[in-house]
Structure formats: structure tokens, C-alpha cells
Amino acid sequence: MTTTERPRRADAERNVKRLLEAGAQVFASTGTALPLEEVARVAGVGKGTLYRHFPTREHLLAALLAATFADLADRAAQLRAELEPMQAYEAWLAEFDRMPAGYRGLRSVLVEALGDDASVIATACGPMKEETARILADAQAAGMVREDITANDLLAVVAGLPEGLRRGAEAHPWLGVLIDGTRTPASARSTR
């Protein structure tokens, strides 16, 4: 996002591209614990080159996930524009919950990133978090969702739903449980 795009030597640029392709491939097959040595090998570059461009595993993961996060932020904005507050809220959480499927370990990486604002991945999540905050605020303003929760924690809790819950393609009840649980309680609606 705010990365300064300095001009790069042609070979450096080519290597970054190869590393991202190799990273995506190894990430898809191995998950978030992807062996960095293998990424360099698949990319056909030295390990030092990987380290020069991506000083930590989180930097590589952030780069690999950046496009997905940006797309998701756009999708959230779209849902907010098209749907009523509570429908947008439910639809967006369902999309967010679906995202980490198939990437081993991504849920816990997301939980960690959402719990540490200083994390490199948290930065990549920024626009997504802002859209979530808007959607949540709309639903709260409409009196549909309890006021004592934050967008950041909401995403963290959804991301923290265990991977194993999805048996085959069938939907699990837990996202619905969470959404129901965040509705404004009947007691609060009548007394206020």
C-alpha cells in the first residue's frame, strides 16, 4: 500500500516475480509454514535473494496475500453498497470466513495478525478492517448488532473458528452461531 515503489534493476524485479510465483505454489501445497529454502529453490534463486526481498516469512506472506486482501476489501465495500445493513453484515462475514479455506494455517496467521497492529500482515489487512468497521457500524446504528464489539475483534473471532469444522463442502453452524450471538439482545432492545 504505502510501499515506496523505487525503480529496481531488471534482474531484481524478475527475481521478485519468480519468488512470488514460487511462494504462491509452495504456500498452496504446504500452508503458512512454507519452507523458505524451498521457495528460493523453486524460484531458482539463492536464499540470500529471498532474504533481501522478504526479510521475514511474514513479509512474504503479506505480499502473497495482498491481492486477496485488497479484493476482499472491495467485495466488502460492494456488499455494503448493495445490501441492507444486517444483510451486508451477514454476507460479508460469510465471505471472510470462506477465504482461508484450503490454506493450512492461514486462520491462525490471521488471528495473530489481527491481534498485533504492528504486524506486517495487519497492514495489508487495513482496508479490509476499515470496510468491516463501516459494515459493523451500519448494523449497530440500525440497532441490529450489540454495541460492545469491535470490527477488529469480530474478524479475529471469525478467523479463529477452527479449520476442522468444515467437513467436506457442507456448511457448519458456527458462523450462524456467532452472527446470532452478536445480535442486539431482546432485553437491550426493549429496555433502551
Next chain:
Amino acid sequence: MTTTERPRRADAERNVKRLLEAGAQVFASTGTALPLEEVARVAGVGKGTLYRHFPTREHLLAALLAATFADLADRAAQLRAELEPMQAYEAWLAEFDRMPAGYRGLRSVLVEALGDDASVIATACGPMKEETARILADAQAAGMVREDITANDLLAVVAGLPEGLRRGAEAHPWLGVLIDGTRTPASARSTR
């Protein structure tokens, strides 16, 4: 639990005891990623001795957590005996949610263990899971909790609540969100 307690040579027994003490100490300060080499060093035994008695990190963790899990199972049984179904349900989940506090990484270890019946730690969780199943069944039989959830997934979802939610000592709203979300929906109560 079902471990066959063979007689052991006196030095072996002493070493196991030392390893468990050292393990508890390192676990408390480092969390679930405790360096095994350090455990052996603190215990004053060779690394080979650690590996002989605890072939994997999970075996060591299971041994370290066994007493806590057994106590929790007893506590669950006690709550079930003393309270009305829904109160027992809420009180038990609150106690279970409090347990991993202070042990870095324990929540995700629990999530993983609850997602894999073959895991060594899952075995240690057995009695706790059985009590949870009874408490859940009671609450469901009383018509208070939705029927489409299982005890195992319930524990996994509670364990999966992010560590970072607890800022200081103040309670977080998310356990309440989950409990509310698992209540039998008003629609189901009226139509059935």
C-alpha cells in the same frame, strides 16, 4: 489415564519427575513452543532421556496438562450436579475459557487436539469432552440450546477464541456472544 504403569528403574522414575518439573517451568515461561533442549538442560538430563520418555512435544505437553484436564473434568461434573442445565452450561464454558490464560499457544494447541481424535492430547481431553457432552445434552434436552452442535466442536470454538481478546483482567464479550448464539432460536421454539 489408561497408561500401563510398568515398574521403572529408580533413576528412570526420578528423571521423569525432573523432566515434568522442568517442563512445567519452561512451559510457563515460554508457552507451548517450549524448546525441548532447554527442558532437558533444566532437568539436568541428556536429551536422549527426554526423548525416551516423551517421544514428541505433544507427549510432554499431554503429561504436563493431564492433571489440569482431569481437574477440569471433575469441575464440569460438579457444575452439572449443582446447577440447572443452562447455568451449568454457561458456568462450565466460562471455566474452560479461562483455563488456557497465561499459557502462550495453549489455545491453538487445544484447537488442534480437539480437531484430531488421534492426537495424544485429545486422549487426555477425553473425560473433559465426555462431561461437556453431558452438560450440552442436558441443555439441549431442556430446549435451551440448539441441536445442531456437538460437544467437541463447542470446546474447539471456545478454545479458538483469540488470546488477545482479554485486555488486562476485564472480561471480554465474546464468550457471551457464543453462548447467546448457541441458544435455541426463538423461531425454532415457536414452530416446533
Next chain:
DNA sequence: ACCTGAACACCGTTCAAGT
């Protein structure tokens, strides 16, 4: 200015030698 890969460090795991 950037790349390379040997070298280093860390730590989990194995095993030959010892008691």
C-alpha cells in the same frame, strides 16, 4: 546495486558407547 551459495546457528532427533 544486486546475486550467489558457502558458512553459521539453532534445535529437534538418532544412536554408539557407557553404566
Next chain:
DNA sequence: ACCTGAACACCGTTCAAGT
């Protein structure tokens, strides 16, 4: 029968030499 610690393996990280 069990213990020990050197040796090995794996992999992340650094850096001197090269282009």
C-alpha cells in the same frame, strides 16, 4: 535396562566474494 552426549539433519540467517 537405562542414560549420556556426540553426531546428524533440517532449515532459517548471514556475509564474503562475485558480477
